[in-house]
Amino acid sequence: MPWSSRAALLRDLVLCVLGTAAFLLDLGADLWAAVQYALDGCYLWAALVLALLGLASVALQLFSWLWLRADPAGLHESQPPPRCLALLHLLQLGYLYRCVQELRQGLLLWQQEEPSEFDLAYADFLSLDISMLRLFETFLETAPQLTLVLAIMLQSGRAEYYQWFGICTSFLGISWALLDYHRALRTCLPSKPLLGLGSSVIYFLWNLLLLWPRVLAVALFSALFPSYVALHFLGLWLVLLLWVWLQGTDFMPDPSSEWLYRVTVATILYFSWFNVAEGHTLGRATIHFAFLLIDSILLVVTWMTHSSWLPSGIPLQLWLPVGYGCFFLGLALRLVYYRWLHPSCCWKPDPDQVDGARSLLSPERHQLPQNRRMTQLAQNFFPKAKDEAASTVKGDVNGVL
Numbered sequence: 001m002p003w004s005s006r007a008a009l010l011r012d013l014v015l016c017v018l019g020t021a022a023f024l025l026d027l028g029a030d031l032w033a034a035v036q037y038a039l040d041g042c043y044l045w046a047a048l049v050l051a052l053l054g055l056a057s058v059a060l061q062l063f064s065w066l067w068l069r070a071d072p073a074g075l076h077e078s079q080p081p082p083r084c085l086a087l088l089h090l091l092q093l094g095y096l097y098r099c100v101q102e103l104r105q106g107l108l109l110w111q112q113e114e115p116s117e118f119d120l121a122y123a124d125f126l127s128l129d130i131s132m133l134r135l136f137e138t139f140l141e142t143a144p145q146l147t148l149v150l151a152i153m154l155q156s157g158r159a160e161y162y163q164w165f166g167i168c169t170s171f172l173g174i175s176w177a178l179l180d181y182h183r184a185l186r187t188c189l190p191s192k193p194l195l196g197l198g199s200s201v202i203y204f205l206w207n208l209l210l211l212w213p214r215v216l217a218v219a220l221f222s223a224l225f226p227s228y229v230a231l232h233f234l235g236l237w238l239v240l241l242l243w244v245w246l247q248g249t250d251f252m253p254d255p256s257s258e259w260l261y262r263v264t265v266a267t268i269l270y271f272s273w274f275n276v277a278e279g280h281t282l283g284r285a286t287i288h289f290a291f292l293l294i295d296s297i298l299l300v301v302t303w304m305t306h307s308s309w310l311p312s313g314i315p316l317q318l319w320l321p322v323g324y325g326c327f328f329l330g331l332a333l334r335l336v337y338y339r340w341l342h343p344s345c346c347w348k349p350d351p352d353q354v355d356g357a358r359s360l361l362s363p364e365r366h367q368l369p370q371n372r373r374m375t376q377l378a379q380n381f382f383p384k385a386k387d388e389a390a391s392t393v394k395g396d397v398n399g400v401l
Contacts, residue, residue: 056141154223209330
């Protein structure tokens, strides 16, 4: 195996280990915070931390289980029996099982002198599923936990060491998920256009810089009106869920499980932009951006008119200017990315790749596994080239070209 290929395999192995470690570190920080809140007599805060953790974990296990059931028979040859898999997911270990599976496949490739194309494609297949699950976990658990800990700090007027640790692990988890998701989208491209380190850094920065002001605005409102923040979230979430439904998503294996995806996407849209439909997204992205911007401004204005209700131990005078600076810098980087760094791709159907199925028609060759779930998201994210837009047709599986 050439050294460049072996170095790429080593990089993927290291990223797999670090991604799993970041997930476990964030999980440990949340459990640590819940225990500390309970020991201090703040049982409501402890219950909220555990509730967010539990709901996100259940959603993550459902996604993982439904995708495994939808994968073609025979794709995962070393997979445990269905009952063992069901038990793993019931014990909330499905995501970690996938991480171990990816690590084992990576070690297998590392030990081979010349890995087969199928083994390489299968490793990508596993990695792409984990990238999607990590992104969902980020916005279902990490971003809400970050909002909660900021609201608690604002309301109590003090910051404990375990809260700062939780903030650091939350930012680490969000950063890792955004970078890994962009790398996964890159893997799905039919060609390798201009999408290097610079574009990945810009993509990561504008997402993180626009996410921070949104989280801060919600945290400020939560600290002032903890009883009404649930109504605020539910009202916006229902509007966003309706918007996702009207776009006719077709991502999950069946119509009933599609609602799990729509519920998750609506939660993501509460914090950040996430494209769920094909075509030019400028109009939809502008509408969503204006919607969140107006809502965030209203939340901040509400805080400014009632800021005297909060303790003075937290330097809020510094937080708002930092939030404004992050917003405008993130907006500028977003415009730079979509103006100069966001490529158009020629999406062409590949008859030699299917969603993890190996061909039984010819004993001489096997079709390579292709993760159609991530491929669909990549097709939504990267626009088609103008000369190919008219010639593509939509398939009948998961809305994939």
